Amino acid sequence: MINLADLQGNILRGYTKKPHVRYLILEVVDRSAARLWLAASVSGRNGVPQITSGDWGENKPDTCFNIGLTYEGLCALGTPSASLKMFPNEFVEGMTARALKLGDVGASAPEKWPAPFNEPKRIHLIATIYAEKFEQLNEVQKRALPDEKAFRLLGTREGYNFPGDFVHFGYRDNITQPRFEGVHDPERYPDRQPRAPLGTVLLGHPTNLEGLMWRVPHPVALGHNGTFNAFRVLKQHVADFERYLDRAASYLLEHPQGYELLPRGEEEKIGKGPSRRAALREIVAANLCGRWRDGTPLALSADAPDPNVDLTDFDYVGVGDARCPHGAHIRRCNPRGGQIVQRIANNSRRLVRRGVPYGPPYNPDGPLYDPAKPYDGDEPERGLLGNFIGASLGAQFEAMSCDWLNLGLQDPRITGSNDPISGTNDPGTSWFDLPLKSGDTIRLHGLPEFVSTRGGAYTFLPSLKAIEYLGSPM
Amino acid sequence: MPSDEGVLDRLVDWVHTTDVFKCVASWTLVPYWARRTPVKPLPGGPHPSFQHGDNVQCMMNLIMPLKVKSPIGRAEAALAIAKNKDAIYAGLNNVGTVHFARFVIVGDNICMFSVYDGDFTNYIRDFIATIGEVFNEVVKLVEGGKKVIPCEKNVEAFIQWVHEHDLYQVPDTATDFLRDQEDLKGDRAVSPVDDDLTLLPRKLVLQLRANANISLGSGYRAYPGFSVAQVRKHLKLGW
Ligand code: HEM
Numbered sequence: 001m002i003n004l005a006d007l008q009g010n011i012l013r014g015y016t017k018k019p020h021v022r023y024l025i026l027e028v029v030d031r032s033a034a035r036l037w038l039a040a041s042v043s044g045r046n047g048v049p050q051i052t053s054g055d056w057g058e059n060k061p062d063t064c065f066n067i068g069l070t071y072e073g074l075c076a077l078g079t080p081s082a083s084l085k086m087f088p089n090e091f092v093e094g095m096t097a098r099a100l101k102l103g104d105v106g107a108s109a110p111e112k113w114p115a116p117f118n119e120p121k122r123i124h125l126i127a128t129i130y131a132e133k134f135e136q137l138n139e140v141q142k143r144a145l146p147d148e149k150a151f152r153l154l155g156t157r158e159g160y161n162f163p164g165d166f167v168h169f170g171y172r173d174n175i176t177q178p179r180f181e182g183v184h185d186p187e188r189y190p191d192r193q194p195r196a197p198l199g200t201v202l203l204g205h206p207t208n209l210e211g212l213m214w215r216v217p218h219p220v221a222l223g224h225n226g227t228f229n230a231f232r233v234l235k236q237h238v239a240d241f242e243r244y245l246d247r248a249a250s251y252l253l254e255h256p257q258g259y260e261l262l263p264r265g266e267e268e269k270i271g272k273g274p275s276r277r278a279a280l281r282e283i284v285a286a287n288l289c290g291r292w293r294d295g296t297p298l299a300l301s302a303d304a305p306d307p308n309v310d311l312t313d314f315d316y317v318g319v320g321d322a323r324c325p326h327g328a329h330i331r332r333c334n335p336r337g338g339q340i341v342q343r344i345a346n347n348s349r350r351l352v353r354r355g356v357p358y359g360p361p362y363n364p365d366g367p368l369y370d371p372a373k374p375y376d377g378d379e380p381e382r383g384l385l386g387n388f389i390g391a392s393l394g395a396q397f398e399a400m401s402c403d404w405l406n407l408g409l410q411d412p413r414i415t416g417s418n419d420p421i422s423g424t425n426d427p428g429t430s431w432f433d434l435p436l437k438s439g440d441t442i443r444l445h446g447l448p449e450f451v452s453t454r455g456g457a458y459t460f461l462p463s464l465k466a467i468e469y470l471g472s473p474m
Numbered sequence: 475m476p477s478d479e480g481v482l483d484r485l486v487d488w489v490h491t492t493d494v495f496k497c498v499a500s501w502t503l504v505p506y507w508a509r510r511t512p513v514k515p516l517p518g519g520p521h522p523s524f525q526h527g528d529n530v531q532c533m534m535n536l537i538m539p540l541k542v543k544s545p546i547g548r549a550e551a552a553l554a555i556a557k558n559k560d561a562i563y564a565g566l567n568n569v570g571t572v573h574f575a576r577f578v579i580v581g582d583n584i585c586m587f588s589v590y591d592g593d594f595t596n597y598i599r600d601f602i603a604t605i606g607e608v609f610n611e612v613v614k615l616v617e618g619g620k621k622v623i624p625c626e627k628n629v630e631a632f633i634q635w636v637h638e639h640d641l642y643q644v645p646d647t648a649t650d651f652l653r654d655q656e657d658l659k660g661d662r663a664v665s666p667v668d669d670d671l672t673l674l675p676r677k678l679v680l681q682l683r684a685n686a687n688i689s690l691g692s693g694y695r696a697y698p699g700f701s702v703a704q705v706r707k708h709l710k711l712g713w
Contacts, residue, residue, distance in 0.1 A: 209603040412703035
């Protein structure tokens, strides 16, 4: 059994009751002061906010506080070079050096990222505050950064969990997370996937690839029970997304096989009234994601959203295989037990996801999307502050991003296409196949890039012991 | 067109084609240049690209110097491959992204050439997970191999080691080669790239001094790139 008190809490917990989230992006000013700060953060001494661990005991914390360190951060803290050498390449190089692998090209290229992400080498530590009330964010920030002795604040990013776990584009998110061996997890929905070994998310434990272990940086106190995070600021082009659904619906209205997707007279089942266009828009949205916007998985209910079906208890074999597009976002990210090219990779690239939307909702006064609202005008910046956590950035986040999301290598029917939601699409070449009951497909073209990267960093999420180690006097 | 080439120009153009000059240059001029302008070997493997077509049918060209440089050492390597033929086939089947793999002994090197789809590290990692023990048996015969086996317990170091033995693939255009050379400087790289083509021969000689074995280009295909699974599916072989 894992000692939850040694893990940072955000690894295995979603902090669902704390919808306000602020990221403080920090640079070490003075090594000794920063180390003292880390030492104090373990127990919450000297006013420094206490790091939230995975074991809350009797008292739920009012606010939560967690940290991640970049490679430059570890260097700035004076981590011995023998230890630094043991960190994996991708972490050492940092997110910006991996841009091509991650699809950070064009509008997403690191050269276009705004401050503070335009100076990635200065980003040393990213601290995250989670709170129930907005004011608490300021209060914790003040305690974390009373002055500039230890850290300089380079910038902040802030998000808010919309009620019902909806994200921009109007989908319900925060449904699927891996369930881990040896971790009691009463909150999570059951699913048909094998429990993930702890090494999927923590260094020093067996991984999903039999016999394989990731390197644990020495000393053990530093590496053991740590993990890595890909923090991403993902801008979502919501107006473009809605506009694309319009275009796709128009195309399907004219398409000779459009009735196979939606038999005449069944429009109302989709839940958008009698309009055929409105219903077809929803069908496209559902297919792009693999879930209806309310979360209903297509693998269980391909014809219409259904609040009574299970959200996670499905697989892409048998009926589920035919119902969910092979290229749908959730299927690309997690093919579950379905057939894939890299046979040994099923279940091996799983990620813990902690994300929160930023920017105003598309339509603050009503449902997230209101077709009556004109699209034009400048869209304010909005998107997702995403954290993709796993014990190997290379084997999980990067492998998923390059081979699965952006090359579609896992299935010859999607190879050469990008993920319809988060992929680096070019409208000149992009395509997406909608499956029909007859076994045919209707191919949609012209998908633009709906999500562009606006910043990010690879961080190491040290265990509590490691924070203590990093905070010890040199 | 009248030429305004002088006698000296003609001499300079001619002199480097003579055997005497090549011999003298190899022993004196090149080492002198190399000392004055140290050049790091360029990293191996395909060029990072975001084009789908560039990310299927990628080449790996491993040249691994054998520890025992004699017919006995070469025979050991030949046996290690022969003994594991079935495991290699099983690995190809389970990894699913390799078009073919060839093992060749050249001089006192065991070479592995393969054509694979997608990201290099995923390819090697998946192979470690499927037939790591075959890698171990081959790599233990290779200089410097001991420190990265068993590969299952040294995944990151092993992948890095393989990457270091993978040949640099010289791009097809001179400007891309100059760009690679500039990228080696990391943060000190200048932009726009110094693309003075008159420096090309010199830079190529210096790179080939640091990097004795290279691949000329990234493989020339007679048809656009397809993945293994696309080919298998199209030919109805199952994937
Ligand atoms: C702004 C960009 C993105 C949006 C709007 C988005 C949206 C969603 C939604 C609505 C779901 C379904 C909810 C759930 O199953 O919990 C989902 C699932 C998922 N997403 Fe994303 N996503 C985005 C980017 C990414 C990226 C960049 C990755 C990985 C590199 C990713 C990985 C996943 C994974 C692993 C799942 C769970 C799939 C499963 O296990 O069934 N997402 N995403």
